[in-house]
Amino acid sequence: xxxxxxxxxxxxxxxxxxxxxxxxxxxxxxxxxxxxxxxxxxxxxxxxxxxxxxxxxxxxxxxxxxxxxxxxxxxxxxxxxxxxxxxxxxxxxxxxxxxxxxxxxxxxxxxxxxxxxxxxxxxxxxxxxxxxxxxxxxxxxxxxxxxxxxxxxxxxxxxxxxxxxxxxxxxxxxxxxxxxxxxxxxxxxxxxxxxxxxxxxxxxxxxxxxxxxxxxxxxxxxxxxxxxxxxxxxxxxxxxxxxxxxxxxxxxxxxxxxxxxxxxxxxxxxxxxxxxxxxxxxxxxxxxxxxxxxxxxxxxxxxxxxxxx
Amino acid sequence: xxxxxxxxxxxxxxxxxxxxxxxxxxxxxxxxxxxxxxxxxxxxxxxxxxxxxxxxxxxxxxxxxxxxxxxxxxxxxxxxxxxxxxxxxxxxxxxxxxxxxxxxxxxxxxxxxxxxxxxxxxxxxxxxxxxxxxxxxxxxxxxxxxxxxxxxxxxxxxxxxxxxxxxxxxxxxxxxxxxxxxxxxxxxxxxxxxxxxxxxxxxxxxxxxxxxxxxxxxxxxxxxxxxxxxxxxxxxxxxxxxxxxxxxxxxxxxxxxxxxxxxxxxxxxxxxxxxxxxxxxxxxxxxxxxxxxxxxxxxxxxxxxxxxxxxxxxxxxxxxxxx
Numbered sequence: 001x002x003x004x005x006x007x008x009x010x011x012x013x014x015x016x017x018x019x020x021x022x023x024x025x026x027x028x029x030x031x032x033x034x035x036x037x038x039x040x041x042x043x044x045x046x047x048x049x050x051x052x053x054x055x056x057x058x059x060x061x062x063x064x065x066x067x068x069x070x071x072x073x074x075x076x077x078x079x080x081x082x083x084x085x086x087x088x089x090x091x092x093x094x095x096x097x098x099x100x101x102x103x104x105x106x107x108x109x110x111x112x113x114x115x116x117x118x119x120x121x122x123x124x125x126x127x128x129x130x131x132x133x134x135x136x137x138x139x140x141x142x143x144x145x146x147x148x149x150x151x152x153x154x155x156x157x158x159x160x161x162x163x164x165x166x167x168x169x170x171x172x173x174x175x176x177x178x179x180x181x182x183x184x185x186x187x188x189x190x191x192x193x194x195x196x197x198x199x200x201x202x203x204x205x206x207x208x209x210x211x212x213x214x215x216x217x218x219x220x221x222x223x224x225x226x227x228x229x230x231x232x233x234x235x236x237x238x239x240x241x242x243x244x245x246x247x248x249x250x251x252x253x254x255x256x257x258x259x260x261x262x263x264x265x266x267x268x269x270x271x272x273x274x275x276x277x278x279x280x281x282x283x284x285x286x287x288x289x290x291x292x293x294x295x296x297x298x299x300x301x302x303x304x305x306x307x308x309x
Numbered sequence: 310x311x312x313x314x315x316x317x318x319x320x321x322x323x324x325x326x327x328x329x330x331x332x333x334x335x336x337x338x339x340x341x342x343x344x345x346x347x348x349x350x351x352x353x354x355x356x357x358x359x360x361x362x363x364x365x366x367x368x369x370x371x372x373x374x375x376x377x378x379x380x381x382x383x384x385x386x387x388x389x390x391x392x393x394x395x396x397x398x399x400x401x402x403x404x405x406x407x408x409x410x411x412x413x414x415x416x417x418x419x420x421x422x423x424x425x426x427x428x429x430x431x432x433x434x435x436x437x438x439x440x441x442x443x444x445x446x447x448x449x450x451x452x453x454x455x456x457x458x459x460x461x462x463x464x465x466x467x468x469x470x471x472x473x474x475x476x477x478x479x480x481x482x483x484x485x486x487x488x489x490x491x492x493x494x495x496x497x498x499x500x501x502x503x504x505x506x507x508x509x510x511x512x513x514x515x516x517x518x519x520x521x522x523x524x525x526x527x528x529x530x531x532x533x534x535x536x537x538x539x540x541x542x543x544x545x546x547x548x549x550x551x552x553x554x555x556x557x558x559x560x561x562x563x564x565x566x567x568x569x570x571x572x573x574x575x576x577x578x579x580x581x582x583x584x585x586x587x588x589x590x591x592x593x594x595x596x597x598x599x600x601x602x603x604x605x606x607x608x609x610x611x612x613x614x615x616x617x618x619x620x621x622x623x624x625x626x627x628x629x630x631x632x
Contacts, residue, residue, distance in 0.1 A: 077500070101506035113501035115494050117560075126494050127505050131487045134507070136515050139486035140479065149487065192506060 013052040013244055018257035021048035028053040028196055028227040029074065029105075034083030036069055036251075043069045044080070045251040056218060056228040058238040058259070060268075061248035067231045068110060070248065071200055075107045076100040088195060102129060104195035110204065110231070114181040116174035120165060123173050123184060124156035125149070127191030156191060163187045163217065179210040186217060197221060199230040203237055215241055239263065270295050311588075314581020316455055321573040325462075328469035329531035330573065334553040334565035335473070335480060336523030341551070342559030343484060344516040345496030347404035350391070351524050351550050353411025356542035358384045358525015360418055360427060363436040363537045368426065373439040377529065384525035388518040396513045408544065418539045432538040440465070440533050462534055469530045473566065476523065481562040492516055545604075552611045558621025567623050572607075579606050 015023045027050035036044040044066040051057050059067050072078035074085060076097035084093045087105050095103075115123050125131075131152060132138045133145025160166040163183045168176060176184060182202060189197055202218070203211050218241055221228055232238050238245060238259060245262040247255040255267045262268055321327055333355055340346040348354075361383035365371040371379065391410055395403045418427040427433065444464040451463045458466065483489050491512050494502040499509045528537070549572065557568025583599050586592040594602070614621070 075504070077503070096508075097503045098506050098508050101504055106506075107504050109500070109504070113498045113504075115497035115501060117497055118490070118493055122490055122493075125487070126490055126502065126507075129506055133487035134491055136483065136488050136519075139483050139488035142482075142486070145487055188505065 013055055018261060020253040020256050022050070022256055024050040024052040026053045027051060029085060029087055029229075031074070031085035032083060034070070034073060034080050034085060036066075036073055036078065036080045042251045044073060046070065046083070046253055049246065049253050049256075051227065051229055051246075052244055053227050054222065054225055055243040056222050056230070056241055057244045057246060058242035059229060059231045059246050059248060060233070060235075060238060060262075061254075064250075065248040066251040067248050068200055069251075071107060071198055071231065074100075075105060075198060077107075101192070101194075104192075105198065106189040106192060106194040106196070107198040108182075108185045108189055108200055108202065110200040112178070112181040112185050114173040114176060114184050116172060118173060119170055120160070120173055120176070120184060121153070121156060121169045123188050124160060124191055125152050127188040128152040128155070129192045152191070159187045159190055162220075164213070179206040182206055182214065183210075183217075186214070190221075194226065196227040196229065199228065201231050201233065203232060203234055211237070235263065311585065312581075314577065314584070318574050318577040318581060320456055321577045322570055323466055323470065324573065325465050325469055325530050325534045327569050327573045328466070328473055329527040330550065330553060331566045331569035332473050332476065332527035332530065333524045334550045334557070334569055335477060335562070336520035336527070337550050338520075338554045338559055338562070338565045339480060339523070340516055340520035342554055342561070342564075343489070343496060344492050344513060345400065345499075346396075346513060346517055346520075347400050348407050348517065348520065349404045349544075349547055350407030350409075350411030351520070352542040352544065352546035353407065353414045354384050354387060354521040354524035355528045355531075355546065356411070356414045356418065356539065357387050358522070359528030359532055359537050359542070360433075361525065362529045363433040363532065364426060366436045366439055367433060371439075373443060376436075376439065377526070380525040380529060381522050384521040385518050388514070388521040392514050392517045396510055396517070408547070411542070411544065411547065415539050415542055427539075428537075430539065432536055433532075434536040436537065437461070437465075437533040465530065465533045472526075472530070477562050477566060484562060488512075549607075552607055554621070555611060555614055556621060558624030561621065561623045564621045564623035568621065571622065575610070576603060576607065579603050 013024055015025055029049075029051040031046055031049050033048075034044060034046045035042065059070070061067050069078065073080050073083075074087075076092070076095055076099070079094070084091060086092060087100070087103060090103070092100055092103065092105075101107075115126070118126070131145060131148050133142075133149065138144045157166065157169070160169055163186070165176075165180060165183060165187065168180070173181065173184060182205075186197075186199065186202065199218070202214055206214060215237065218228060218230070222243075230242075242259050245255075245257060245259050246253060247262060247265075247268050249270075255262055255265050257265065333351055336354070337348060337351045340348045340351075358380040361379045362376045365376045365379040366373075387410070391403070391406055395406050417423070419430050420427075421429055423429065441461050441464070444460060446460040446464050448460050450457050450459060452458050484492070491502060491507050494505075494507070495509055495512055499513075503509045528542075531541075553568035553572045554565050555568075556564075556571060557566065558564030580599070580603055583592070583602060584596065587594060587596055587599060
């Protein structure tokens with residue numbers, strides 16, 4: 001793989017040259033022909049994509065590209081019109097969301113879903129698996145679930161300490177700030193020791209100081225061997241922590257590659273049309289600019305033809 | 310001046326009707342306060358449960374325990390029928406379906422063609438025989454102060470309160486367990502709970518069944534000293550129950566009990582005071598208008614509670630339901 005070594009900070013992730021749908025050396029998720037339409041609009045239309053195991057993959061793309069819909073499909077929160085995908089070698093297409101989570105693929109949400117009227121600690125405990133007391137009959141006999149509850153609580157305390165939320169353990173989640181809720185949601189997702197964690201815009205609405213700490217937490221996850229897939233609009237964040245970048249636009253995967261390569265990829269710049277991108281459009285040649293202008297007009301015409309979601 | 314209404318109001322403190330409403334309200338609190346299920350047809354569950362008990366007792370000659378079991382089975386079946394199509398949908402659909410189902414139940418049991426089975430509009434009398442037969446209290450008049458009860462009234466009051474308290478302790482234990490944690494999580498955000506690997510549909514169904522069964526069992530306590538009247542289980546009953554849980558505290562276990570007591574005592578007092586004022590020509594209204602005015606008072610009280618004490622009488626302020 002001669003043309004990948006330049007940006008690869010670790011063992012190569014792919015077999016062959018970076019391209020949309022390229023084969024990964026060790027894929028965690030493999031999706032084939034996944035389509036989801038909303039009233040005739042292809043919100044997601046992915047021919048083939050593989051997400052590498054044990055790496056941090058960023059899913060980027062302009063608003064309405066279908067990133068969140070793709071997330072929802074993979075995690076069972078939405079049903080596709082067609083398509084198959086597998087997680088850790090086993091097919092999970094059509095598996096309900098809660099079973100996907102039990103198999104070790106845990107997600108977070110773009111709009112944080114902290115359970116406001118539960119304490120931070122109860123939020124954390126809810127993330128744990130294999131608590132026999134969650135069965136209504138066993139719940140009545142504390143002896144059956146107290147030992148496991150203690151294990152869960154110990155793990156929750158460790159995680160809360162790591163995420164600097166330990167002083168908030170007994171407060172209602174409603175009292176947390178937006179950034180702290182993001183942290184809580186991530187910590188809660190880790191309670192079940194998942195194989196893969198999917199973060200939908202983890203940095204949205206988080207102040208810059210907390211962003212740094214969140215970035216470190218995500219890098220820590222990789223250190224523990226976890227696979228991370230995250231949606232993000234901030235290209236600085238993507239460049240800083242992602243090992244691999246997948247670009248979506250209008251429901252399709254338009255580009256894939258190592259962060260530095262993808263950022264300079266014409267298709268990506270086209271997809272974003274300069275927005276959220278730290279490459280100034282003024283840096284482009286006149287030909288590129290003219291090309292972009294045409295693309296924009298074509299895109300605008302397409303928008304006007306059909307109602308895009 | 311006739312002050313006998315004070316005695317009536319005092320009687321409501323512990324009356325079987327209060328017990329029944331406390332139990333049915335506790336069931337509704339499990340569904341609405343803890344799980345966030347909008348069951349607007351608790352009266353329907355109460356009716357189904359009551360008819361299951363009365364019909365199996367009177368028409369099939371079931372012993373008491375088997376008739377009680379029939380009530381639980383009947384309410385469970387109703388919960389399954391209503392829950393399977395609606396619990397996967399948004400919360401409002403359950404509300405629409407339950408309010409309609411409760412009215413359907415009431416109209417069906419009143420159908421003249423079903424009189425041999427359900428007694429039609431007259432309801433069913435005499436389903437208390439199997440329960441009274443278990444009464445160990447010797448015949449006589451019992452009571453404290455001015456309140457007097459015969460042996461059968463005393464029997465149902467004792468058994469009823471013990472049962473309600475046991476159920477309340479059981480529900481409290483459930484709500485403090487990991488099961489209750491999942492249930493409360495679903496109230497807050499069911500997608501979040503789903504994303505953590507919990508089978509949300511199954512938990513919502515369990516909650517609907519549990520709450521419905523408590524509604525059905527409540528009716529047994531209600532009809533034993535009196536009789537089963539279909540029109541006692543209209544939408545009004547559901548809204549009484551909602552008033553009771555909001556009054557006592559929708560997210561508490563003992564709130565519905567306190568709420569039921571306060572509700573019936575206050576309603577009975579309001580009734581007495583109103584008739585006193587009317588008979589002494591202080592209020593320019595007729596006795597026919599007196600009934601509806603009581604309910605206007607209930608409505609105003611409900612509004613005041615929701616505005617000024619949203620966590621109810623028992624609930625902690627920070628756990629307010631309408632925050």
